[in-house]
Amino acid sequence: MTLLLLEPLQQYPPEDLSPTLVALQATQKILPPPHPVWLICPQVWDQLCSGVIPLWQAACDRWQEMPPNASDLKALALQMTHQLPPLDLGELETVFAACHHFWQQQGGESHLVLTSYLWQETQDLPWSIGSGTVLRYPSLPLCHQAIEKTFAALVRAKNLYLYWQQGWDFCQIKVAILLYPLSSIVASGWWIGTDPTFRAIAGGVALPHQGIPLPPRGIDLTPVQEQQLQQACRGASSHLWVWHRSQTQVWWGQCLPEPQGRTLPLKPLERTLIAEGIAAAPGQAIAPALVVTEPCAPAAVAGRILVTKTIPPHWLPLVNAAVGVICEQGGLTSHGAILARELGRPAVVGVANATQRISSGMTLFLDGQRGAIYQLPSEPLPVVATPSPQTASPPAVKRLPLQIMVNVSQVNALRLLPSLPCDGIGLLRSELMLFAFLDQRHPCHWLEQGEAEQLRDRWVQHLWEFMRAIAPRPLFYRTLDLRPADYRQLLGGHRFEPETDWGLRGVSRYPHCPELFHLELSALAIAHRLETCPLRIVLPFVRSVSEVVYCQKALAEHGLTASAGVQLWVMAEVPAILFLLADLAQLGIAGITIGTNDLTQLLLGIERETALPELNEDHPAVRRAIAQLIREAKAHHLGCSLCGEAPAHYPHWLPWLIDLGIDSISVSPEVVTQVLAQL
Structure with a gap:
């Protein structure tokens, strides 16, 4: 077991740090942050990776004759991950206690920021290889788990491929993790000292580890604060910097090794x-x-x-x-x-x-x-x-004829919710959400390796993020609809996925893999207890009444019942649902969600990945099926929602749906204001 060693950044010898960390060390002396900053020492990674270096060297020898393919990289990544020894808490308990003291003093929300830095000799490696994590309301176990996950990410298949492709010597790579607490802050942003226009402002905690920064909006720095930052980063101005601002103070949070320019060309582009x-x-x-x-x-x-x-x-x-x-x-x-x-x-x-x-x-x-x-x-x-530019919210209206909700699957999309006048999350696509934390492994592979609890914890963390962002508005969570073609590509997928893509879709899979279904329900139950968000569980690809009966029993085992404030809905996307609605209503479901994407492809016999403009949701057969579903749902006193982009693409859909009496529609976040404008 490897001991976690942490030291204050300012006390660490500069000669043992990467160039960017040395630059950060120097600037924080000039413009000190209001919180303590620690470094998980490079010696920790040296000890962790000692057992996996022989695996890497053997693989490189093989790759001299034949370059690696995706399967080779995934197999090596899995092997190396299992060889990494567990981390003992070491000094983390003392550090976390100091963080907790800081949060108590500051009040407000508590966040813990972890960022990995990689370098080789005196050369920084791109920050996109490492990872950045912001833990909200963290506990000591959650912090410990996040650190282990950060180290494990360094031997993922994608990074192993990059080390080999770029000729970086994995055996000589140095790794340190920056760790510091934050309480409630007004804004965070990016800065390149040579380009003062390069700033991204966002409320709360926003760090540049996921793609391109957002455009400036909302709050900005004062001229005095800009001058303070400019003076502090003098001599290392070409780095990409991260700043934080509280109500009274601004400071450097991080320094990253590779700037990204955003200055548009002055003359018109020849294109x-x-x-x-x-x-x-x-x-x-x-x-x-x-x-x-x-x-x-x-x-x-x-x-x-x-x-x-x-x-x-x-x-x-x-x-x-x-x-x-x-x-x-x-x-x-x-x-x-x-x-x-x-x-x-x-x-x-x-x-x-x-x-x-x-x-x-x-x-x-x-x-x-x-x-x-x-x-x-x-x-x-x-x-x-x-x-896409953020459209200003329309003036408030007294009453709308239907509710407008949003379809999401990625935590990144939550950045839009605070400014959107929406009534809730109308569809959380769980099978797409999972790709953010499966680490390219099939979920059944996690179960097979005895890592069910780790997978459940990641599931809970993501669910809680969505619930917390949307509460007290409702969240419609669609349970797993694993498409074999998508999940077959993951590690272990060929063993767990059938060859046909239309067999075990949606709820029909659950009796064949009850362990995964019950793990999902366990995560839902925990997240529901953590956050008082109205939860609507939506069953996908329903093709028979017996499937819903099976799911009702499983939900009851986990306490996910109407008495606990949880409603059960079903997706209306398989044409068979047109003839089953009366029977499903007798079972006590609360409503139906019409999925226009799958309903269209199944009614018209088309593939959703193939563009056939003349065969779309506005086809007469699809519209008649939707009208029948809405009318029958109303007749059986069921709630009725529609998920898809059709209301935004076809102007005549909104008045048509309103006349039919639909309760709500759910669309992508970027078209919510467009739909509201039509109303």
Whole structure:
């Protein structure tokens, strides 16, 4: 067992630190933060990795003859992860007690920030290789778990590939973790001393470890505070800095090794239209292209426009790292389009032969609003990403004829909720949410390896984030609808997923894998106890009454019943539901959620990843099915919601749905204000 060693950053010998940590050490002497800052010493990683170095060396010997594929990297990552010894609490208990004392003194919310720094000799490695974590209301066990997770992330398959690809000597890499507490702060932001316009302001805690910074909004720095920061980082101004601001003070929180410029070119761009497709996610980006046909390390995609044939959900880290997305296949309801919208990445899908027409390194201007892709001159240009502008909230109205909710799956999307006049989360896509914390492993693989509790804890943490962000408004949580094609690509997936993609969809899987279903319900029950958020559990892909009866019994075992304030709903997306609604109403379900994406593809016999513009939700057959579902739901006194983008795309849908008497609709966060404007 390895002992955790922590020291105050200011007391650590500069000669044993990375260049960025030395710069941070110097600036915090000039502009000291109001909280203590600790460093988990590099010696901890030296001890942890000693047992995995032989595995790495043996793998590199094999790769000299044949480069690794995804399976090789995943197998090595799993082997190395299991070889990492557990961490003893060591000095963490004392440090956490000091953090707790700071939170008590400051009052307000408590956060704990952890960021990993990697370097080799005197060269910093990109911060995108490491990880940054902000724990809200942390406990000592949660902090300990987060540190172990941060170290384990260094031997993930994506990072192993990057070490090998870039020629970095894994055996010589140094790692330190910066740790410090925060209480309630007014804002956090990014800064490059040579470019004072490079600032991203956001309420609460916002750190640049997930993609491109947000545009300035809300609160800003005063001229005096800007001057303080400029003077403090003199001599290291080209680094990417993180600042925090309280009501009375501003200070440097972190220093990162690689700045990202955002200055737009002064003269008009010379551009050539090279391709067009479906505008799937708004916003614009200027960056080099990276054509990807096989999964690669997210760090290789960072600052690039991702160009690929299709985007399966397990490519979430790639979409998150990219500044924009171009996809040959897919439509507005494809997984790539959904992820891009939630992560705020401009995207164009359905671009024929994109991977042949675009080559890596080509400088592109991607317009996700118009669905256009332009080639720019070859001279160097700064990487620029502009997410869709945040539309101002419309004036408050006395009463709306229906409720407007949002569809989400990624915690990143929660940044929009405080400014959105929505009535709740109308659909939390759990199977997409899981990709954020599965570490590229099938959930049944976690169970097989005896790591059910670790998986449940991650599940609870994510659920709590969503519940806390939306409470006291309701959250509609759709239980797992594992699509075999998506989950087959994960570690262990080929053993747990059937060859056919339409067999074990939705609730039909639960009796075949009760351990996973009960683990999910356990996570829901814990999160529901932690946060008083009205919970609506929605069963996906229901095809028979017996499936719902099975789920009701399982829910009751975990206390997820009406008496506990939990409602049970079902997805109305399989055409069979048209003939089962009366029977389901007798079982006591509270309502139905009409899923337009799956209902459309099943009624019309199309694939959601294939763009066929003439076959869409506005097809007469789909509209008649929706009308029948709403009328029958009202007849049986069931709640009725509709999830999908159709109300935003077709102006005639809103008045039509209102006339039918629907209770609510749920759309992507970026179109909420558009729908409200139509109302």
